Amino acid sequence: MSGEVPPNINIKEPRWDQSTFVGRANHFFTVTDPRNILLTNEQLENARKVVHDYRQGIVPAGLTENELWRAKYVCDSAFHPDTGEKMILIGRMSAQVPMNMTITGCMMTFYRTTPAVLFWQWINQSFNAVVNYTNRSGDAPLTVNELGTAYVSATTGAVATALGLNALTKRVSPLIGRFVPFAAVAAANCINIPLMRQRELKVGIPVTDENGTRLGESTNAAKQAITQVVISRILMAAPGMAIPPFIMNTLEKKAFLKRFPWMSAPIQVTLVGFCLVFATPLCCALFPQKSSMSVTSLEDELRDSIQRSHPELRRVYFNKGL
Incomplete structure (x- = not known):
């Protein structure tokens, strides 16, 4: 999906419907993607910044919805959901x-x-x-x-x-x-x-x-x-x-x-x-x-x-x- 990102996407929640097994499976196939362990600290921090800024109503020019969701899942893969701390690799x-x-x-x-x-x-x-x-x-x-x-x-x-x-x-x-x-x-x-x-x-x-x-x-x-x-x-x-x-x-x-x-x-x-x-x-x-x-x-x-x-x-x- 391309174009400007809508301002009302709830990125506190997963992208897929979590009330269904299929939705949860799609979510966890993304969460457990082994490629995420290859990301650098800079990439992780950039993803966290995109997510943080979006939650504050700041949307970088040219950001697409797919890029926003990708940033959310990269962020979730590395930072604890309750403490916000970067998790042990x-x-x-x-x-x-x-x-x-x-x-x-x-x-x-x-x-x-x-x-x-x-x-x-x-x-x-x-x-x-x-x-x-x-x-x-x-x-x-x-x-x-x-x-x-x-x-x-x-x-x-x-x-x-x-x-x-x-x-x-x-x-x-x-x-x-x-x-x-x-x-x-x-x-x-x-x-x-x-x-x-x-x-x-x-x-x-x-x-x-x-x-x-x-x-x-x-x-x-x-x-x-x-x-x-x-x-x-x-x-x-x-x-x-x-x-x-x-x-x-x-x-x-x-x-x-x-x-x-x-x-x-x-x-x-x-x-x-x-x-x-x-x-x-x-x-x-x-x-x-x-x-x-x-x-x-x-x-x-x-x-x-x-x-x-x-x-x-x-x-x-x-x-x-x-």
């Missing part, structure tokens, strides 16, 4: 596919020995800790002690799960053994995400009305947000960790990989990457980013406060995080 959603395909591919290739399990589960949980912290909901920071406790607990849980499952699968077929990394990742997500976002469970996350007016902080909203993220993350990992084992189990019986065994890791990484390109945005889209819940489902004190000040309000909204 590897923690951004645009880094999910390249980082996860590399780590997951290696986890699934080097799963037979204890040192390999320890190393790659540690790498994976360290990466997950960065992602979970970077994409937390709300603007309440974790203390150093809380961050350290969460990281150690999540990493220990993941490693213990992987080693325990490895021990149990010694007597079963090699194909079953290939699914140990997925079981460990699923269990670790149930530990890592709540721990990295424990402050939200203690003090709550901001809830607003449909216009964005802040009404208070809710721990019940935090529980719903974290549950949705855990489900999304487990399902996000499933295709890349469930489909390649069948393919690799077949390929490793062929002459090619017997002759060139070092090709196993690159092939597995590529297979995982192909799955993640689609699984990442589609699973992020399972639940609306701007989630909502009934006012009656809030904590008693917050519910009563809202019903006194906004008696007509039925639902509140919050950023669930990613």
Whole structure:
């Protein structure tokens, strides 16, 4: 679309209808675009300036609507929606596919020995800790002690799960053994995400009305947000960790990989990457980013406060995080 940009575009919201799965999927295919991690600081700051100026009613000459939306998504890919801070590079959603395909591919290739399990589960949980912290909901920071406790607990849980499952699968077929990394990742997500976002469970996350007016902080909203993220993350990992084992189990019986065994890791990484390109945005889209819940489902004190000040309000909204 070309021509002058209309002054009434609501760029606080995504470009596509977020009440539908297709609209959310289009949104997250843009948010998780790996090309965004290649953008320079200058490009990121320029995008933020375009978005900021437009919100103030300043429209640069020649700016098109497509360029405005591109600036919005570039800005959203790098700056936290609640704090406005520039996010850690590897923690951004645009880094999910390249980082996860590399780590997951290696986890699934080097799963037979204890040192390999320890190393790659540690790498994976360290990466997950960065992602979970970077994409937390709300603007309440974790203390150093809380961050350290969460990281150690999540990493220990993941490693213990992987080693325990490895021990149990010694007597079963090699194909079953290939699914140990997925079981460990699923269990670790149930530990890592709540721990990295424990402050939200203690003090709550901001809830607003449909216009964005802040009404208070809710721990019940935090529980719903974290549950949705855990489900999304487990399902996000499933295709890349469930489909390649069948393919690799077949390929490793062929002459090619017997002759060139070092090709196993690159092939597995590529297979995982192909799955993640689609699984990442589609699973992020399972639940609306701007989630909502009934006012009656809030904590008693917050519910009563809202019903006194906004008696007509039925639902509140919050950023669930990613």
